[in-house]
Amino acid sequence: MAKGVWIVAEQRDGALRKVSFELASTARKLADQLGEEVGAVLCGAGIEALAAELGKYGVDKVFVADSPALEPYTTDAHATAVAKAVKENDPSILLVGASAQGKDLSAALVGKLATGMATDCTDVKIADGKLLAVRPMYAGKCFGEVVVTGTPQMASLRPNVFTIVESAKAAAIVKFDAGLGEPKTKVLEVQKEAAGKIDVAEANVIVSGGRGVKGPEGFGILEELAAVLGAAVGASRAAVDAGWRAQIDQVGQTGKVVSPNLYIACGISGAIQHLAGMSSSKYIVAVNKDAEAPIFARADYGVVDDLFKVVPAFTGEVKKLLA
């Protein structure tokens, strides 16, 4: 019988990603309900020292595959390694982050393990001893409660949604051989974004602009606000398609799905395809001069006014508060 709640810990450049702690904390909660252990698979090169850090968030056992072939991440090598550890140890549940890397890895694992997965979940629980995963479907227009009948029961968790809880465990380390063959893919180059730029998919706060920002220069006042808040700057598709912002900053159905603590939409009407990308944000603020704009139906706080006046004044107020 499959036993144990597992996670795939995500690391990049030798540091664990925040989503790994979200996964560990969530797995701990599920495992306690089942009376089972939490296992984590950690792959990379020279990363063994990170295992102890996972213990802090409730992991009992860390399965480490340490090999130069596992750095940087490739689908092929990591999916092979994780699948091997899973097949050898037979956990009942496997949680992966719905980050860029996690989405890629988890889908390949579904294929390798011939199982099912609930993607990009916003809640997971145990019901009748089984995993019940809740996930937005149809761009958040409805939710599905998913049961996985394959083994392990896989779910990918939306980053920034699950709470991090510390619960010290002395994580035992189990090294395993990843069993890698000839690599099928390799990373030729990593083109990093400008230093200091925060990716919308990982930001706690996002200041986002749309057609109402009127041009690339208009984004200047959003950049200023973002700098004060330590926020990322996002954009609607209208702003991206007009060439004012880069594709990687687009939020929505054909852009990124984000869940920051605070999403400030400036000059964005709130089209259904935009809402698809940001409606799981904890707090939504809308600044729009049209009181009828649909974004106000989703906003926690709405300001009906000219963004070119409100945003700079708001930046000034925030500066005062944070001073």
Next chain:
Amino acid sequence: MNIVVCVKQVPDTEAQIKVKGDGSGIEEGGIKWVMNPYDEYGVEEALRLKEKFGGEVTVVCVGPARTMETIRTALAMGADKGIQIDDPALYNADAYATATALAAAVKSAPYDIIFCGQRAIDDDSGQVGSILAELLGIPSVTFATKLEIDGQKVKAVRPIEGAQLVIETSLPCVITATKGLNEPRYASLPGIMKAKKKPVDMKTAAALGVAAESKSKVAKFTPPPARPPGKIICADDTPEGKAAELAKLLREEAKVI
């Protein structure tokens, strides 16, 4: 070059989605069906490869009779032939079962490259392309925003948080397409006329020899949780007054700054 594109038919992005009273699914009445937007990027890229290297573009779709329209759309854009896998056994298939059917159909003819969308905008699971690659035992690159092919070599760009990766692999492979890869063309009128005469092969799961065994199911559909009504900030009705009030509320009430 033998190019395959997996296309899914999905509700139009504007569609109102209503959950059935018993939570068993969504109401399909009144929905306008379209090609999954990410699959349009796949079809376009396939057509560009064909224009460059020659060859044939086959579109494959799993779904009921109505999906013929989506197959015809791809044919009208310029694809050469279609395969429709219509089998009631697959109507509630999950990503794994869908990929199993697609793999069986793809394997029935030679292939060099397979395009899928990065995800289908209805079920949003983003799994089929990667599973398909695993079932065929070939590499995959997901979320491709740029693709170059030189002989057997494939170079693709895919974004991750804070960086773009340039990935190299080789044919045959699966590429999942995302926005940025290209600008999909519209079907021309002559294209639409020609599409009517292009061949579409009809298959069932049984004919493909697949068991249609799902590994997951949506036990219940629910409407999204209601969001409490928001506050419209009036303050003293000047932009400055509203800005000050907003800052105060975010600090003291929401505690997010």
